[in-house]
Amino acid sequence: MSGPVERAPGLDGAPRLEIAHSAQIEPARLAAVRVMVEEAFAGRFLPDDWEHCLGGVHVMLFDGDDPIGHAAVGQRRLVHRGYPLRAGYVEAVAVRPDRRGEGHASTLMERVEAICAAAYDLGALRSAERAVHLYERRGWLLWHGPCSQLTTEGLLPTPDTSSPLYVLPLERDLDRDAAIVCDPRPGRPW
Amino acid sequence: MSTDAASARRVVAHTAHLDTGTLAATRAMLHSAFDGSFTDSDWEHCLGGMHVVVLDGDEPIAHAAVVQRRLLHHGRALRSGYVEGVAVRSDRRGEGHAATVMDAVESICAAAYDIAALGATDRALGFYTSRGWLPWRGTCSALTPEGIVSTPVDAESLFVLPGDSGIDVTGEITCDFRPGELW
Numbered sequence: 001m002s003g004p005v006e007r008a009p010g011l012d013g014a015p016r017l018e019i020a021h022s023a024q025i026e027p028a029r030l031a032a033v034r035v036m037v038e039e040a041f042a043g044r045f046l047p048d049d050w051e052h053c054l055g056g057v058h059v060m061l062f063d064g065d066d067p068i069g070h071a072a073v074g075q076r077r078l079v080h081r082g083y084p085l086r087a088g089y090v091e092a093v094a095v096r097p098d099r100r101g102e103g104h105a106s107t108l109m110e111r112v113e114a115i116c117a118a119a120y121d122l123g124a125l126r127s128a129e130r131a132v133h134l135y136e137r138r139g140w141l142l143w144h145g146p147c148s149q150l151t152t153e154g155l156l157p158t159p160d161t162s163s164p165l166y167v168l169p170l171e172r173d174l175d176r177d178a179a180i181v182c183d184p185r186p187g188r189p190w
Numbered sequence: 191m192s193t194d195a196a197s198a199r200r201v202v203a204h205t206a207h208l209d210t211g212t213l214a215a216t217r218a219m220l221h222s223a224f225d226g227s228f229t230d231s232d233w234e235h236c237l238g239g240m241h242v243v244v245l246d247g248d249e250p251i252a253h254a255a256v257v258q259r260r261l262l263h264h265g266r267a268l269r270s271g272y273v274e275g276v277a278v279r280s281d282r283r284g285e286g287h288a289a290t291v292m293d294a295v296e297s298i299c300a301a302a303y304d305i306a307a308l309g310a311t312d313r314a315l316g317f318y319t320s321r322g323w324l325p326w327r328g329t330c331s332a333l334t335p336e337g338i339v340s341t342p343v344d345a346e347s348l349f350v351l352p353g354d355s356g357i358d359v360t361g362e363i364t365c366d367f368r369p370g371e372l373w
Binding site: 019023051056057076077079083084117119120154 | 266
């Protein structure tokens with residue numbers, strides 16, 4: 001396999017940006033990223049949360065060999081008004097605790113948003129409470145309508161007021177007061 | 191234009207990182223390689239994942255895409271590398287380009303997904319079998335907003351690379367919902 005598609009060398013000691021598909025990252029490097037994400041989420045990051053990061057593109061920041069920032073964009077289908085939208089679903093946006101407040105989350109999200117704009121109908125993510133302002137400032141919009149998951153038992157409502165759903169509308173016309181339905185996966189639906 | 195197979199180079203890139211000119215030329219090549227039966231939704235199914243493109247100069251002569259889907263099997267939602275748009279330009283067949291793109295596709299699937307799956311055209315059945323892909327022997331269905339619908343025709347063309355997933359190819363497999371052809 002070829003390596004990462006982008007390696008931007010850090011200028012003046014700034015962290016180095018790498019963008020690569022899960023399949024293009026060495027297992028040991030991916031494992032180090034996972035450890036950083038788990039640390040950043042202070043024990044609330046479950047094995048299935050990591051599973052949700054795999055199979056798409058990782059945007060990563062490294063200081064030397066140490067990961068200090070990460071976000072993943074995976075592909076999902078989100079059904080809205082009867083149509084299965086091709087969504088860039090953003091997972092595990094994390095900055096190492098001792099490197100917060102340096103603008104790294106914005107650097108990661110700039111790249112995430114460019115990937116969503118170039119490859120998907122919309123971007124979507126579930127925001128932690130403390131990150132809501134970051135996403136709102138960047139143009140992400142709160143979803144107001146009911147959320148559910150398509151399962152083999154039918155539509156399963158997925159109310160979750162503590163981690164609201166945000167979308168980045170692109171070409172598609174979205175009605176954020178209407179229902180949105182995610183595809184099945186292990187662990188948390190959204 | 192060169193007809194020397196040795197001049198071809200392979201590019202592996204996500205939809206977001208292929209330049210729009212290469213994407214458009216790839217789509218045109220697919221349309222011609224499938225004799226006009228390649229629909230807008232067939233192209234939509236190629237987007238959002240990794241493309242493997244063989245380029246001769248700037249011209250795509252072979253392509254395959256791997257996108258992420260969930261396939262339900264025995265109560266699990268498997269993270270699947272779903273292979274779409276496998277084609278070689280008609281005047282460049284027999285030079286090994288299909289094997290070149292599938293080598294990369296299979297590496298991506300082994301590294302990033304639980305299983306790989308694809309719907310094969312009749313003329314490619316022998317090719318996939320020779321590479322170790324297994325025909326699905328059980329039943330196929332799709333999970334739609336109206337519930338699980340049977341998709342019997344697709345069972346005849348579905349191939350999988352099971353990896354370490356331990357799936358049972360004589361059982362039922364259910365794909366997620368998407369526009370156009372469900373498999």
